[in-house]
Amino acid sequence: MLINSELCIGCEKCNPYCPVGAIYTDASEKVSKIDLTECVECGSCLRQANCPVDAIYQQELVWPRTIRSIMSDxxxxxxxxxxxxxxxxxxxxxxxxxxxxxxxxxxxxxxxxxxxxxxxxxxxxxxxxxxxxxxxxxxxxxxxxxxxxxxxxxxxxxxxxxxxxxxxxxxxxxxxxxxxxxxxxxxxxxxxxxxxxxxxxxxxxxxxxxxxxxxxxxFGINYAPNGKTNVGLGRPLFKEKGELV
Ligand code: SF4
Ligand code: SF4
Structure with a gap:
């Protein structure tokens, strides 16, 4: 993800939307920037921050960087x-x-x-x-x-x-x-x-x-069991040996 410095007014509205802290304020230019090493291309800033001047944009992602978006967005x-x-x-x-x-x-x-x-x-x-x-x-x-x-x-x-x-x-x-x-x-x-x-x-x-x-x-591992029971809304596609179909 990138921020167009020409458009950015430095309002910092987008900074807190980044889940990995990749958006920072450039003190000398007084605009927000994205550290591309840290950015995981999750799309959160673009979708959620509602930038008042539409300065945030998705650059073309090329392999292997595309994997960031695949796993994070x-x-x-x-x-x-x-x-x-x-x-x-x-x-x-x-x-x-x-x-x-x-x-x-x-x-x-x-x-x-x-x-x-x-x-x-x-x-x-x-x-x-x-x-x-x-x-x-x-x-x-x-x-x-x-x-x-x-x-x-x-x-x-x-x-x-x-x-x-x-x-x-x-x-x-x-x-x-x-x-x-x-x-x-x-x-x-x-x-x-x-x-x-x-x-x-x-x-x-x-x-x-x-x-x-x-x-x-x-192993002394604490666990939180979650149970899911098929109440008949989805027909079981597989039966163990001996189970009724
Ligand atoms: S929300 Fe937009 S204008 Fe405000 S700091 Fe972020 S990119 Fe710049
Ligand atoms: S795309 Fe995600 S990780 Fe990258 S700057 Fe925006 S919010 Fe942060």
């Missing part, structure tokens, strides 16, 4: 998932699609947050660490298609210096491998310069309990 629809946003719909629709089946857990690692953002070089540290553990990344997640090698979790080199507001790493693993994943993430968390949150998606077990509770308790 909530209105960008990605080819892979068919929806706006950084991940797939599967985490919210599992009761219909059954992507994560009995005995398996969908894992979503959301890297970066407003203020901090996340550099792709840090995202790669995490994808490489979990890839070495043998996970298969979610093919419909736009982040997965940016990898030059999905078996190693390596990204195309030109992406590593790019910064995004946040992004989601997704994969599915058998429940008995979750402890290993958590250990790996604890180790790699010491090497990255941002934050991440962890989401686990699974069906309830036969006792109607979340099957990961005891594993998370063992």
């Amino acid at each position: 909530p209105l960008t629809i990605t080819e892979e998932s068919g929806i706006a946003g950084r991940g797939t719909e599967e985490m919210k629709t599992n009761d219909v699609t059954g992507r994560f089946r009995n005995g398996y857990v969908g894992v979503g690692i959301e890297m970066g947050r407003p203020i901090l953002g996340a550099y792709m070089s840090d995202v790669e540290k995490v994808t490489k660490a979990v890839a070495a553990y043998g996970v298969v990344f979610e093919p419909c997640n736009p982040l997965t298609t940016l990898m030059s090698d999905q078996t190693s979790g390596k990204f195309q080199n030109e992406l590593l210096g790019e910064k995004v507001l946040s992004t989601i790493i997704e994969f599915t693993v058998p429940i008995n491998r979750i402890s290993g994943i958590i250990k790996i993430l604890k180790d790699v968390s010491k090497q990255i310069d941002t934050v991440f949150s962890l989401g686990f998606i699974s069906k309830l077990d036969s006792d109607e309990m979340f099957p990961l509770n005891h594993i998370l308790d063992e």
Whole structure:
């Protein structure tokens, strides 16, 4: 994103709309400017700040900078998932699609947050660490298609210096491998310069309990379970063996 200095009247109205603090006031010129190193191309200033002189404009984004907009602008629809946003719909629709089946857990690692953002070089540290553990990344997640090698979790080199507001790493693993994943993430968390949150998606077990509770308790991880029940508005597309269709 850019600000036309010829038009800007320095009202600073746009400055607080930036989630990563990329808009600053140039004291000598008395206009607002955008630090392009920090800007994640989220579009917030253009859409929300209502600049009185229309000085904010979207410059043409070229690869690899386009990745900033893909991951950070909530209105960008990605080819892979068919929806706006950084991940797939599967985490919210599992009761219909059954992507994560009995005995398996969908894992979503959301890297970066407003203020901090996340550099792709840090995202790669995490994808490489979990890839070495043998996970298969979610093919419909736009982040997965940016990898030059999905078996190693390596990204195309030109992406590593790019910064995004946040992004989601997704994969599915058998429940008995979750402890290993958590250990790996604890180790790699010491090497990255941002934050991440962890989401686990699974069906309830036969006792109607979340099957990961005891594993998370063992690690002393606080969790906030969210339940979703298909009340019949969406026909389940998949049935486990033995379930009635
Ligand atoms: S809102 Fe517009 S005029 Fe005001 S500082 Fe931002 S770019 Fe300049
Ligand atoms: S596009 Fe987003 S990140 Fe860039 S300056 Fe505007 S609000 Fe900040």
